[in-house]
Every structure is written in C-alpha cells, then in structure tokens.
Amino acid sequence: MSDTNLTASVFKQNFVTDYLPLLVFRICSYDDLNQLITTPRDLEFTLELIEVSTPDQYEKETWQMDEIEKLAAVPRLKEEGNNLYRNKEYAKASQKYSMAIGILEQLMIKYVNFNFTN
Numbered sequence: 001m002s003d004t005n006l007t008a009s010v011f012k013q014n015f016v017t018d019y020l021p022l023l024v025f026r027i028c029s030y031d032d033l034n035q036l037i038t039t040p041r042d043l044e045f046t047l048e049l050i051e052v053s054t055p056d057q058y059e060k061e062t063w064q065m066d067e068i069e070k071l072a073a074v075p076r077l078k079e080e081g082n083n084l085y086r087n088k089e090y091a092k093a094s095q096k097y098s099m100a101i102g103i104l105e106q107l108m109i110k111y112v113n114f115n116f117t118n
Helices: 003-024 031-038 068-088 089-115
Strands: none
Touching: 068 089
C-alpha cells in the first residue's frame, strides 16, 4: 500500500470513528431539534399570507432584477438618496446610497468573473 493510500485510509477511518457520529448525532441546545436530528420525520409548516401585490405595486429587490433593471435602478436610488439628504433624512439617504453601491458591486463582480471565464 502506498503512502497516499495509507494516509487516505487513516483519514477515512478517523473520520468515520471520530467525526461522523458528531455530525449525525450532533447535539444542539434545543431539545426539539435534537429529537428531529436523531429521529427525522416529515415537517408541516403553516404560512400566513399577509399581503398580495402585483409586480407594479412593489419595488423589486436586487436579486429579482436583471442587469438592465439593476443599471436603471442605480441613478434612481442616487436621486432618491439626494432628495432624502436635502430633507435632512440622513439615515434613509445612506440606505439608498448603500443599495446603489451594492448593485454596482454586484455588476462589477459579475462582469469581472465573466471576463475571466470567457
């Protein structure tokens, strides 16, 4: 057996004997979650519908936008931030500016990654 196979074998043995039980029967600080981890079962969720909106009634979050919508949102967010700043609503203005910067960062990362992979 080569050194590589021996090392892999020892790692596998150590993982199975030492770490796997910790992952499978992990103890957390919630009794109901501990029970669910040790004896899995189907879960039933109850959701409460709070509001129904059509797409034109709410502002999309950035993860819902395509690149063109993101590019269009940046100047709009900047202008909204400027208006809030003029009205001395600095915290709200800062949120708008931060959103615009976040969108630009997302687009830059996507553009850089696209250029390196193509």
